[in-house]
Amino acid sequence: MNLFTRAASLRRPAPPTAPQHPLGPPAFAPTANRADPALAALTGEWLIDPAHSRIGFSVRHAMVTTVRGSFTEYQSRLYFDGRDPSRSRAEIVLSTASVDTGVEQRDAHLVGRDFLDAANHPRMRFVSTTVQLVEPDVYRMNGELTIKDITRPVDLELTYIGHVVDAFGDERVGFDGTTTINRSQWGLTYSQKLAEGGAMVSEKVRLQFDIAAIRTLPA
DSSP states (O other): OSSOOOOOOOOOOOOOOOOOOOOOOOOOOOOOOOOOOGGGGGGGEEOGGGGGGGGEEEETTTEEEEEEEEOOEEEEOOOOOOSSSGHHHHHHHHEEEEEEEEHHHHHHHHHHHHTTTHHHHOOEEEEEEEEEETTTTTTEEEEEETTTTTEEEEEEEEEEEEEEEEEEEEEEEEEEEEEEEGGGGGEEEEOOOOOOSSSSSSEEEEEEEEEEEEOOOOO
16 A cells, blocks of 8 residues: 555455554553443454545634644554454554645645654654543543654544444444644744734644544455
8 A cells, every 4th residue: 555645445344353453462551431332343453534534733823713724645554442442553644745724825834844844754643552441432542643753642532423334335433533732842843923922823733533434454
């Protein structure tokens, strides 16, 4: 599979098997709630469907408006264990040059040296370390986020949306996730000030994961 493609070859579902996950053995964490037994059938490998997903962000601009954007090119590897959520794993690698806010001039600024510096740091990466069920249908995913070769821990809150079999016979599952980071901790230190003294771009950035994933078979 090419590293960054908008589409991927998907296979029809197969009965869940014991995971041989490319990210290595899963980390374990205690769960505060018992997993819904009905989710056991969802155990297996999944691939994010870019046509129906959004990996995005929002940030306050000029103290009075919010700019929203997303990354349109990425590779994902997901393993969900409905029996024991602590065995679940996720990795997402994004192309920094694929940032899209709907304004060409702003996108060019974001991929430049003031922010993502895509020429020297073409990839961003999130890798989970632990997953914990904290409420029915709500998971806490701890992981490491790497931007500009700086790796720091982040915590995601993920909500299970549901599961369907689509018109083509593919199994789909949905999750929504969010977290807030301080961009300067990853070297995104652009600090232009307004005439009134406030920041042109807020330090706080909200990351949003609207995920529709399709079950696949390991390669």
